[in-house]
Amino acid sequence: MDIFLQQLVNGLTIGSLYALVALGYTMVYGVMKLINFAHGDLVALSAFVGLTVYTQIFGEGVSSLIAIIVVFVFTAAIIAFVGVLLERLAYRPLRTAPRLSAVVSALGAGLVIQNTIMLMWGPNMKIFPSNLFPQTLWDFGGVVMTFTQVMILGLSSVLMVALFLFINKTKMGTAIRATAIDQDAAKLMGINVNRIIMVIFIIGSALGAVAGLFIGIYYRGITFDMGWLYGLNAFVAAIMGGIGNIPGAMLGGLMLGLFNAMITGYISTQWAETFTFILLIVILIFRPTGILGEKVAEKV
Amino acid sequence: MSNINFNKNSVMAIGVLLVMGIFPLFVDSAWLAIGTTFLVFAVVAFSQDIILGRAGVFHMGHAMFFGLGAYTTAVLNVHFGWPILATWAPAVLVPLVVALLLAGPIIHLRGDYLLVATIGFNIIFIQVLQNNIFGITGGPNGIFGIDVVRVFGVELFEQTHMYYMAFILLGITLFIMKNLDQSKFGRAMFYINKDDVAAQSMGISIRYYKLYAFALGAGIAGAAGSMFAVQYSAVSPEAFDVISSIMFFTIVLVGGSASLPGVLLGTFVMFVLPEVFREFETARYLVFGLAMILTMILRPRGIWPVKFGNIPAFLKKDVK
Amino acid sequence: MSEYLLEVKNVSKFFYGLKAIDALSMKVKKGQIYGIIGPNGAGKTTLFNCITGIYTPEEGQILWMGKEIKGTAPHKIAELGILRTFQTIRLFSEMSVAENIMSGRHIKSKQKWYNGIIHTPAYYKDERENWEKVGELMEFFKLSQYATTPAGDLSYGVQRKIEMARALAAEPELLILDEPAAGLNENETLELAHTIKEIQKMGVTIMMIEHDMEMVMSLTEYITVINFGAKISEGVPAFVQDDPIVIEAYIGIDDEDES
Amino acid sequence: MRNMLPKVAASVAFCSALLGSAYAADVVKIGVQAPITGEYANEGQSIDNGVRLVIDQLNSKGGVLGKKLEVVTCDDEGAAQKAAICARKLVNEGVMAVIGSYTSGATQAAQTTYYRNKVLQTSDGTSDALTKEKYWTFFRNSFRNADQAEFTGKYLVNEKKYKRIVVLSDYSDYSLGLANSVVKAIKDAGGIVIYQGKVKEKSQNFSAILTKVKSMNPDAIYFSGYYTDGGLLRAQQAQLGINADFIGGDSNDNPDFMKLAGASASGTLMINFPTPDFLPYDTAKQFLKDYSAKYGVPVSSVWAIMNVDGLRAILYAAEQTKSFDTKTISTYLHTLKDFPGITGPVSFRDDGERINTKFNVYEVQADNSYKIINN
Numbered sequence A: 001m002d003i004f005l006q007q008l009v010n011g012l013t014i015g016s017l018y019a020l021v022a023l024g025y026t027m028v029y030g031v032m033k034l035i036n037f038a039h040g041d042l043v044a045l046s047a048f049v050g051l052t053v054y055t056q057i058f059g060e061g062v063s064s065l066i067a068i069i070v071v072f073v074f075t076a077a078i079i080a081f082v083g084v085l086l087e088r089l090a091y092r093p094l095r096t097a098p099r100l101s102a103v104v105s106a107l108g109a110g111l112v113i114q115n116t117i118m119l120m121w122g123p124n125m126k127i128f129p130s131n132l133f134p135q136t137l138w139d140f141g142g143v144v145m146t147f148t149q150v151m152i153l154g155l156s157s158v159l160m161v162a163l164f165l166f167i168n169k170t171k172m173g174t175a176i177r178a179t180a181i182d183q184d185a186a187k188l189m190g191i192n193v194n195r196i197i198m199v200i201f202i203i204g205s206a207l208g209a210v211a212g213l214f215i216g217i218y219y220r221g222i223t224f225d226m227g228w229l230y231g232l233n234a235f236v237a238a239i240m241g242g243i244g245n246i247p248g249a250m251l252g253g254l255m256l257g258l259f260n261a262m263i264t265g266y267i268s269t270q271w272a273e274t275f276t277f278i279l280l281i282v283i284l285i286f287r288p289t290g291i292l293g294e295k296v297a298e299k300v
Numbered sequence B: 001m002s003n004i005n006f007n008k009n010s011v012m013a014i015g016v017l018l019v020m021g022i023f024p025l026f027v028d029s030a031w032l033a034i035g036t037t038f039l040v041f042a043v044v045a046f047s048q049d050i051i052l053g054r055a056g057v058f059h060m061g062h063a064m065f066f067g068l069g070a071y072t073t074a075v076l077n078v079h080f081g082w083p084i085l086a087t088w089a090p091a092v093l094v095p096l097v098v099a100l101l102l103a104g105p106i107i108h109l110r111g112d113y114l115l116v117a118t119i120g121f122n123i124i125f126i127q128v129l130q131n132n133i134f135g136i137t138g139g140p141n142g143i144f145g146i147d148v149v150r151v152f153g154v155e156l157f158e159q160t161h162m163y164y165m166a167f168i169l170l171g172i173t174l175f176i177m178k179n180l181d182q183s184k185f186g187r188a189m190f191y192i193n194k195d196d197v198a199a200q201s202m203g204i205s206i207r208y209y210k211l212y213a214f215a216l217g218a219g220i221a222g223a224a225g226s227m228f229a230v231q232y233s234a235v236s237p238e239a240f241d242v243i244s245s246i247m248f249f250t251i252v253l254v255g256g257s258a259s260l261p262g263v264l265l266g267t268f269v270m271f272v273l274p275e276v277f278r279e280f281e282t283a284r285y286l287v288f289g290l291a292m293i294l295t296m297i298l299r300p301r302g303i304w305p306v307k308f309g310n311i312p313a314f315l316k317k318d319v320k
Numbered sequence C: 001m002s003e004y005l006l007e008v009k010n011v012s013k014f015f016y017g018l019k020a021i022d023a024l025s026m027k028v029k030k031g032q033i034y035g036i037i038g039p040n041g042a043g044k045t046t047l048f049n050c051i052t053g054i055y056t057p058e059e060g061q062i063l064w065m066g067k068e069i070k071g072t073a074p075h076k077i078a079e080l081g082i083l084r085t086f087q088t089i090r091l092f093s094e095m096s097v098a099e100n101i102m103s104g105r106h107i108k109s110k111q112k113w114y115n116g117i118i119h120t121p122a123y124y125k126d127e128r129e130n131w132e133k134v135g136e137l138m139e140f141f142k143l144s145q146y147a148t149t150p151a152g153d154l155s156y157g158v159q160r161k162i163e164m165a166r167a168l169a170a171e172p173e174l175l176i177l178d179e180p181a182a183g184l185n186e187n188e189t190l191e192l193a194h195t196i197k198e199i200q201k202m203g204v205t206i207m208m209i210e211h212d213m214e215m216v217m218s219l220t221e222y223i224t225v226i227n228f229g230a231k232i233s234e235g236v237p238a239f240v241q242d243d244p245i246v247i248e249a250y251i252g253i254d255d256e257d258e259s
Numbered sequence D: 001m002r003n004m005l006p007k008v009a010a011s012v013a014f015c016s017a018l019l020g021s022a023y024a025a026d027v028v029k030i031g032v033q034a035p036i037t038g039e040y041a042n043e044g045q046s047i048d049n050g051v052r053l054v055i056d057q058l059n060s061k062g063g064v065l066g067k068k069l070e071v072v073t074c075d076d077e078g079a080a081q082k083a084a085i086c087a088r089k090l091v092n093e094g095v096m097a098v099i100g101s102y103t104s105g106a107t108q109a110a111q112t113t114y115y116r117n118k119v120l121q122t123s124d125g126t127s128d129a130l131t132k133e134k135y136w137t138f139f140r141n142s143f144r145n146a147d148q149a150e151f152t153g154k155y156l157v158n159e160k161k162y163k164r165i166v167v168l169s170d171y172s173d174y175s176l177g178l179a180n181s182v183v184k185a186i187k188d189a190g191g192i193v194i195y196q197g198k199v200k201e202k203s204q205n206f207s208a209i210l211t212k213v214k215s216m217n218p219d220a221i222y223f224s225g226y227y228t229d230g231g232l233l234r235a236q237q238a239q240l241g242i243n244a245d246f247i248g249g250d251s252n253d254n255p256d257f258m259k260l261a262g263a264s265a266s267g268t269l270m271i272n273f274p275t276p277d278f279l280p281y282d283t284a285k286q287f288l289k290d291y292s293a294k295y296g297v298p299v300s301s302v303w304a305i306m307n308v309d310g311l312r313a314i315l316y317a318a319e320q321t322k323s324f325d326t327k328t329i330s331t332y333l334h335t336l337k338d339f340p341g342i343t344g345p346v347s348f349r350d351d352g353e354r355i356n357t358k359f360n361v362y363e364v365q366a367d368n369s370y371k372i373i374n375n
Helices: A002-032 A039-057 A065-094 A099-121 A147-169 A171-181 A183-188 A193-219 A227-241 A246-267 A272-286 B004-025 B029-054 B063-078 B084-106 B111-130 B159-181 B184-194 B196-201 B206-232 B242-255 B260-298 C044-051 C074-080 C097-108 C121-140 C156-169 C186-201 C213-219 C237-242 C244-252 D004-019 D041-060 D080-093 D104-116 D145-159 D173-188 D207-214 D227-239 D255-265 D282-295 D302-321 D326-333
Strands: A137-140 A143-146 B149-151 B154-156 C004-015 C018-029 C033-037 C059-064 C082-084 C174-178 C205-209 C222-227 C230-235 D027-034 D068-075 D097-099 D120-123 D138-140 D165-169 D193-198 D220-223 D245-248 D269-272 D339-341 D344-346 D360-364 D370-372
Touching: A002 A039, A002 A143, A002 A147, A002 A171, A002 A193, A002 A227, A002 A246, A002 D207, A039 A065, A039 A099, A039 A193, A039 A227, A065 A099, A065 A193, A065 B260, A099 A227, A099 B242, A099 B260, A143 A147, A147 A171, A147 A193, A147 A246, A171 A183, A171 A193, A183 A193, A227 A246, A227 A272, A227 B111, A246 A272, A246 D207, A272 B084, A272 B111, B004 B029, B004 B159, B004 B260, B029 B063, B029 B159, B029 B184, B029 B206, B029 B242, B029 B260, B029 D080, B063 B084, B063 B111, B063 B206, B063 B242, B084 B111, B084 B149, B084 B206, B111 B242, B154 B159, B159 B184, B159 B206, B159 B260, B184 B196, B184 B206, B184 C097, B196 B206, B196 C074, B242 B260, C004 C044, C004 C205, C018 C044, C018 C059, C018 C205, C018 C222, C018 C230, C033 C044, C033 C213, C044 C174, C044 C205, C074 C082, C082 C156, C097 C121, C097 C156, C121 C156, C156 C174, C156 C186, C186 C205, C186 C213, C213 C237, C222 C237, C222 C244, C230 C237, C230 C244, C237 C244, D027 D041, D027 D080, D041 D068, D041 D282, D041 D302, D068 D080, D080 D104, D097 D302, D104 D120, D104 D138, D104 D173, D120 D302, D120 D326, D138 D302, D145 D173, D145 D220, D145 D269, D165 D173, D165 D207, D173 D193, D193 D207, D207 D227, D220 D227, D227 D245, D227 D255, D282 D302, D302 D326, D302 D339
Parallel strands: C033 C205, C033 C222, C082 C174, C174 C205, D027 D068, D027 D097, D097 D120, D120 D138, D165 D193, D165 D220, D220 D245, D245 D269
Antiparallel strands: A137 A143, B149 B154, C004 C018, C004 C059, C222 C230, D269 D360, D339 D344, D360 D370
């Protein structure tokens, strides 16, 4: 039983990271109908920026609440800025172009970010100091949780609830939902679509930045090409939940994390990915637009 | 315009084929190897184009069919001792059948959902190879020591031989592409791509023609895979991973969907140029990414977009 | 064999629990020009979508020459000989006019599966015949000069003609026209009316939705009037024109009787 | 636009003609095929640096047999397919011998090409398969997995007396091969392997498989993969509170292992050929000094130096036989005995296998230094 609970904790931890990243995919998709393939690389960039911010401002070995807050806020701000820049330069000129052109542009942007990381930080693995977060460890009758894990679960839940409230309870959130449903109609209603898209990129990138920092802090080793791994998993999570749907991304992320942990723990390590994608494909066969995705009736 | 249009295309095609045909006379074997791979990749790109550019299916797992062809040749040759020539038919048929079986249940999915499903198939394929299924795929390192082609006791092992075999394969592919374009099958794919509701209402079965595109594309990719395996005398999983699929996907869109010169140009830009700029080392992919963005912004339909209006001359007599 | 070409019996279609069509029935005779009128949003296009298989109605029957076709896939419906045009023009806009019309020849083409890869003498014969048919239709609709022009580059009126030519290329039994005169000027409308008569003479049955009352009354032989998804009147034009219920429906939501 | 393709093709043809032009005959070319970029860039660059250092030193003394040496490097990114292209490129450049590559996969993919073109190749790849074909052109400058596995199995069972051993590997041919051999060696030595598992390279999250391992209550975890995963495995093992010794195969031997494992690095055991700092030979000390002086950083690992030894052995054979004929050199090398290498005496068998390797077991200390604990 404690093994099962431990796997549950493992799965939820990685799952909430996926969910944070998946939100970035799903929000952009919801409004722009674009798979932002560069998003995973933004996540990777955030880990590198975070490491540099930390070592430049505080130096290795310093661990304080202020350091943590500064690193998170500063990095999230930088990545949000890069996200907005990305939209301006690579996506906005293509808004009226065929859909796949924007996809290629996104793939190109991913390549640019990835190689910028490599040129700036080098091709070798960079390593986060182990003491940014306290190395505290709790043992609940055989189920072990670290301080970092608790932080990941806690902060990502807070962020997700906050996002949910923002989208559903605020005026800006309503405007975002309206734009997602019909951009032209939203424009007619006086909604500044460019501004909505900017907000989307700020929020999505900042959430991705938080995930990137957690990946750095939790797993320690970061490489310039790691964005692909997290990006793909998060993208799959977003699709599973129904891309464009915000609760769907959260659900998809957690599901993917849990499913992966359970498959690895109980069935097979070496076939874990195969099982994951079979699950995805089976879900899509029965629910062609994901678990929470709505069926869109084509207007004829 | 009128029927000069046909001749223009033919002149161009003959010109390109001529240049590619005499290319080996001027270069050393390293460039010949790059040239051969260019030809093979061009064939794969064309086969991807049938599915993506013509039928309009967002398919991002094409390297899988390429790999299936390569592994079919490798396995049959290395483990079962088949001569390479005998493996050609299975190398086309295996990917073709697999494509039908896999695409069947997911063909109704809409754009991006289908895209991620095809990525999924590709990833599963790689995992199957890496796990050395049935002990025949050789795990992560793949299969080495694939034989050369033997025709009437003559061994075709030199790079020049490889080049011309790939050249002939490209020629056959172009021939098929031309035939496809001028048949109801090629046209049906375009109709589905441009407006699926209208196409259906004209009596075109979306499912049938999308699967037709998948089968044909997979078969051609398999032939290219077989050639690829022979050229390198080795196959390994990483050559057929999702990154490669993304490359073929991008080639088609950067060059120009459904455009023969476009896809050829796309292959050149995406595969040969990086080899030319190898000297720039690490920065080259950065430049490359920027170029992808710029190309799409400046030419959203690709460098050399497709031109429709390929109709018999007698219908053009009233065209001013 | 039924005496009617098409019979719609008590067909209902729901969207999210709302009735878009409510127990509609109608009978179309072979060779007729059949009109369907009604205010905007009355469910006319939804009815066409049900007949052509794009939607499957929840209730009722749709009989084609006496056989049930409800739930049949759209491309199978077309193969039966029911072809249509769209209210919002749906052409393959990047492709040339000739290629657009050629799509109508799809179900008549006898090319075999391998003809997509290799061409045979039978293919050449078939291909030639189909293009010739396209040529005839382009002449009939006076489109020959645009043969190589992308359909999307042409004016609204010409695009309407291409859509009709495309549907006609399939040699339909029943041609369904969804507001063929929408967006046309007076001359074009007159020309259209003439063309529709010509098509009828070829032996094609026609069903049309139209808001241009003058055209409907002069062209059609029988009319069904729909409002809020249900039939409120039917009969020959003269009858329908004077039916008080129809007048009320139109005055109530008078948006366009002349355009 | 219409004429663009032929033009481009023609200019490519022209450029390649320039590239392929003949070189002066009084230069002997040495190829380096190594991962200069990518995951193993660290190692690849060290190999390249090491080779260039040796060649520069020789050239300043007048070269070999009166000929200057020139280095040509090709980046294979550690990938088999790129390696195959590199092989053709280097052969085309007319190299006499190729040093590298770092990974077994990339080495193997290039092997046949070098063999067919009579180019010598020496690599640190440890996969048993590398000498399977018995190509006369190939020389392994490190040791076989099988040797390391045999040593490991005996050490774990006979010296450490572990009773419940878990063996983990990644999916690479090298790591999987080593793990399989270790499992066999443990069984041969009378020990018990309670679980053999695989982790996906660079997947970072190993908690699921480690949780599974935890439930089996092992007393030792052996990992045959690379340090990038090994360090994380060790860290996550500690996080999950699994009380078992961690023993890393040779590829875990890298300073980054300690950084990744953090506080839990201490106490880890590693089985490897002597690391650079522990090389007792004078040539080694001199080489490491020169290397640091020239490049400002220490050599990344012993692998680069092994490759350098491969190069030195080949050049030594050339001098002894007064010939640059690869067949002659190969014949000489196949009977080479105790050539004083930087990494110890170099001797080859007739299948190109380096023989008489000695292994060490290191324990990582609290300050991340190594302590040799066998002998």
